[in-house]
């Protein structure tokens with residue numbers, strides 16, 4: 001009960017901040033507003049595991065995807081953090097079972113990407129060009145170096161890396177890489193829902209791991225490659241490190257309301273993301289196309305999709321903040337979500 005009372009305070013606290021104007025000339029009002037933000041920042045620091053956030057959350061100015069100049073809170077994480085075990089991803093032999101393999105998400109379903117699945121790919125995708133294994137030994141071709149994982153995850157996969165199981169180790173990511181998420185402190189609702197930006201992704205889990213945009217399954221399969229996710233719905237690219245394409249219940253869950261699903265993180269537009277199901281395994285029946293709804297006591301929020309959908313939420317109902325990747329300490333908080341550079345010309349698995 002204590003936890004729920006505290007959290008009601010968190011959520012009513014953030015709602016109170018949302019009602020204030022950040023550009024008030026009224027000094028008294030501005031002071032109240034700052035105090036409310038101090039409470040909000042303390043609550044956010046509490047929500048994110050301290051071991052994964054590198055710098056304490058701060059309030060910074062930012063320009064959102066729709067051009068609104070406002071306030072965002074920053075959460076800075078390194079790409080190296082892992083709060084749970086990661087992997088396995090690719091099995092090594094077609095005889096390997098699900099315990100030595102990750103999962104694959106396709107057509108709304110979650111499949112064990114085990115040896116048998118890999119053996120049957122030609123049949124599964126009705127395409128005889130699939131052959132990820134040596135038919136004599138059963139050995140599966142897996143990218144086994146940083147160079148191989150990068151070469152196999154380009155938009156035009158080199159011939160020699162077609163028909164590979166693509167697996168990048170967490171150690172391949174740059175250890176100096178850090179990502180700062182700038183999340184709107186006051187969500188700015190849109191008239192029309194917005195698709196997610198493939199560069200910023202969907203949001204951030206309370207363990208500091210990115211909730212990424214859908215994995216580019218068509219491009220991956222087009223090169224006869226498979227880039228499995230671990231049982232937590234995550235895998236690694238050298239660009240952002242370990243990230244999720246599905247929610248499978250591996251991350252910190254925060255109970256908020258009785259009979260409601262727990263909170264698991266923030267979406268890039270400042271609304272929170274909750275698990276798909278509540279403790280009675282019931283999914284809300286009134287979700288909009290973005291997978292959001294309004295509940296008394298929480299306001300508008302999203303519920304994560306079924307893992308097989310490869311799309312954690314459907315779209316955004318408010319202007320998005322941004323994620324800034326930087327290997328340099330310091331100058332990484334000047335988010336200009338509206339004037340963002342185009343996504344880099346690489347396939348981001």
Ligand SMILES: [Zn+2]
Pocket residue numbers: 017020021022033037071185186
């Ligand atoms: Zn404010």
Ligand SMILES: [Zn+2]
Pocket residue numbers: 260261274284293295301302303
């Ligand atoms: Zn809900």
Ligand SMILES: [Zn+2]
Pocket residue numbers: 212215235236237243245348349
């Ligand atoms: Zn990915």
